[in-house]
Amino acid sequence: MSYPPGFRIERERTRPEKAGDVARSKAIQAAIELFSTSGYNKTSIAEVALRTGLSQSGLLHHFPNKTALLTAVLEQREKEDSEFLFGEGEPPLGWAAFDSLVALVARNSTRPEWIGLFVRISAEATEASHPANRWMLDHYSSVRAWLTRALEHGKENGEVLPDAPVDAIVRNTIAVLDGLQQQWVAEPHSMSMVAELRVYLHQLHTVWGTA
């Protein structure tokens, strides 16, 4: 009781390179790779441990169970994505929001594991009992909220036509994103994703933009 509750976190922040932390992040990286190719269900923690350079018990020392490992992976992804998208500032609005989505996809194209991870997990997580179900619903709803806000802001701004069907555009955009990623995972070298997305955004601009 001699230390305030923030002490532990403070110590970790000042000395982040302890052996355990290295193992932890190595394990997360290994889990990302395996989840992205085999999905969560089919991946065994023994395999993750092997890739990490640990025994299964050693891995379970850092993550009490399999779902803890999964949530660590998801937190990592969420963190890196939102840092890239928003940085420290405000999320972009208007059509700029859609442009930044293209940038995100372009960047993730250089990290195939992250795309595979998302495709696999979000499909598995459609099952209500899946440990990532809640995460996935929250994720989608926050992206929808952001894009909806972006379009409505665009309407007020005069960037977007007043009669643009916001909800459908938002859902379709997310659908294109997810669908292209799925095709890309299935046949990685058959397309660029960015080129296709630009065509889609060109359509949006042409139809609902105030040229």
Added chain:
Amino acid sequence: MSYPPGFRIERERTRPEKAGDVARSKAIQAAIELFSTSGYNKTSIAEVALRTGLSQSGLLHHFPNKTALLTAVLEQREKEDSEFLFGEGEPPLGWAAFDSLVALVARNSTRPEWIGLFVRISAEATEASHPANRWMLDHYSSVRAWLTRALEHGKENGEVLPDAPVDAIVRNTIAVLDGLQQQWVAEPHSMSMVAELRVYLHQLHTVWGTA
């Protein structure tokens, strides 16, 4: 030796409604339901057998192994889908092809299992070792071929602008289809899919059509 080798087959063809065939199709139906909610990997054949009203051994009498059950399911889906889309005649071309896709989605909305099945299987099958991997690649490539032909026919016809980026439009359309289905599976009552698709098709028409 008193009968020609084809005799037995002939007899089966004249009496197709034996008890085994009923069990077979019941099993396929049960498998569709379970695959659609739990995916292929996570579904146990014991559970399928239970839903069918058979013992596990009884089920395995009809399907030698789990992958045989899966291919039976996929064949069934492929058959019903192409019957609905093309009937006995020629596949529609030009923009009509895209309209028929909407019709297919509208029809499948009344059969949630089929949408769930497709979402789950095609995500699992991104893994090269998955028993449905080949099927999925073939499926996508045939849909792409059809839509590509449809657009090129539309160009010759004057329905479609000559500089329309065929490949990107095809991939984006498939992406919207898949992505919307995924959202629909995650939250079944949050959208209609058909309304969103109409907005997307409206964009295609406006931008690449010869009004």
Added chain:
DNA sequence: ATTGACCGACCGAGTACACGGTCCGTTTCC
């Protein structure tokens, strides 16, 4: 009309294995 060969439909028990997780012990580092 009966018989006997044969077959499809089906079941119960068992096998081999993979997997998530526990328990307890040992080393390493502050």
Added chain:
DNA sequence: GGAAACGGACCGTGTACTCGGTCGGTCAAT
């Protein structure tokens, strides 16, 4: 010396699949 960082052995469960067998029906030959 105490806690963190591991490893080894073990356990219970789930799973795909095998094996041996039963039962009822079909059909040609008697």
